[in-house]
Amino acid sequence: MGYTKAQEYLYSLRNSGSKLGLERIKILAEELSNPQNNFPSIHVTGTNGKGSVCSILDSIYRTAGYKTGLHTSPHLVYLGERIRVNGQNLSRDKIVQYTEELSSIADKSGVSFFEFMTGITFLEFAREGVDIAIIEVGLGGEHDSTNIINPEISVITSISKDHTNILGNSLSEIAHAKAGIIKQNTPVVIGVLPLEAEAVIRKVAKQKNAPVYAISGSNYPETALHGSCQRENAAIASLVVNILQSKFPVSEAAKSKGLMSVTCRGRWEKIKLITGQTLILDASHNEGSAAILAKNLAELHAQTGKQFTFVCGTLGEDRAQAIFATIAAHAHEIYLVTINQPRATPANELLKIAPPKASIKSLSQLFSSPNRFLPENSSDIIIVTGSIYLLGEVLSLIDETAALHNEVCLQDKI
Template identity: 45%
Template sequence: MEVRAAYDQALQYLYERLPMFSKLGKDAIKKDLTNIRKLCSAFNSPESGLRCVHIAGTNGKGSTSHLIAAILQESGYSTGLYTSPHLIDFRERIRINGKPVSREWVVSFVNQAKDVMEEIQPSFFEVTVVMAFQAFKDHGVDIAVIETGLGGRLDSTNIITPLLSVITNISFDHKDVLGNTLKEIASEKAGIIKPGVPVLIGEQQEETDSVFFEASLHKQSTLYYAEALWDLVRVGKDSDYQYYKAVHKAKMEIHDLKTDLMGDYQHHNIKNALSAAAILVAAAGLELPFGAISSAVSN
């Protein structure tokens, strides 16, 4: 069978056999992490030992994830990236150094996983998560950036122990699943905060600050706010780029920065990525020179 035909057949199996949130809503969501733990166990726990950054939030988590992954890759690290949903091709969800995993790899994984899937009856999202973990293991990445699907506490990605947790911001989102108030939603997303793992909050919000403070205190995790680490001042804009002065507040350094991300809201995502990089350097010992950061943000 040709690779494309085998790939289409593998996707058809996933779409038809597994419950999907886009089709069933909250009925497709598992109520705990039992299934994803069983799935990972069946694949010899590919998430174990994975160095990663875990990202949740209502808005901006996708752009922030891509920016952080680009910074890591530009700095010389072999980098995995898991995001959802995909726009055109399923393989967009799982990238290695910016490129989607191969169709051959997806076909091989699905064929290997069929018996396990029939036994455990996971959701579509759960399968994509373990697929990403396995891809990162098979390709030997140095580090991965992993975006939550929905919420945080019970999200299938939440079995990892990252180097850094990032929560971009909080607004009303899937109230039928996450809660009816910003505090309730923040509590769900704060579920990605792990003991002793630093956490970065992208935007300070009066309604949710106490939630993150209490969660980080309970987990003995150092709490950072992006606006306390970096400041971005837009100094120009043309048809192709926005131009910023980026101020590293701790080091009192000022850098010129340009980006082809044109939306006005993108400065929040860039600030999140710059702040995440600063924490990864300080807390995890990664080497992320500003030249690589600038190149990643520019492209």
């Protein structure tokens, strides 16, 4: 099997849609001799911030000399981004190898694309002998396929409304779904949560005799990632490291260096284009992250005194409304695009609810060549926001290397 055939197989799994529940992943893991039990792990969920917290933890532990495994989703451009050992993406050769190895077993259990990739993660981390694995939940927590691990600690970064059709319409329902990752007698770290959500988390934790640790105060540690929310994420990661200190010692110097050397693509990521313009890739995609975007925009406007060009596409009109309300006051112009994803909201539908400065363009019209943004009357700062999938598409257009590995369409169908 070559890489093209492996992709075709993975596309077939992806096109069958998402499947919540642990039955299939348990069957797959059992057939693989439960590799998830062969390495210690940290389990991270949350409406926003979980990817950043995972990246910070990975950076700190790698800096401290540990061999780390990092499982995140979705990927931006290349499928192997989801599964990293010591910061290195899973290679195409290994993706082919694992697809050949797991496909016959997976076909029997009827696993989804995400479950298949989760199985690969567990095998890779076990075979590589990672010292510590940081595992990001795909969706929710209780019924997510990553929830068959027995972690050293569980982490809930934030709770706000998103995926309400699956997780529930209230904060308490969403909190209960995410509290599903809490394990018996296993510590839990929480970020700043709404009182309604925190009450649910603490109730579940008490039932499972799981001690709860929450970040407190406002003097959060510095980090290389931009924004006040990232300092909260840094505080969450630092608290996790402190709690696990007896099992996984980390010096203060290593922790500080890890915090200041972390990278996390698409989180207010700045790229200089050959036109001299600054492109900012921002993964805001829901009500909670729109509030964070508002703070970043206010800060940027205070620094520059300018308005900005926005490129926006979303998965869902409710998400678009939150983003539009945030960017309207800062917009020089807004270009609406249709993301190449099954649940993407068409640009013509977005236009009906968009601010007056909005118009429809395709990404190929806006980014016609690598490192260049075409509209000549645009502002000096271009901000791409609304969906992490959109960021991957833009990266595949502006970065020649990314274009060679473009797999932005091979995503979870949720």
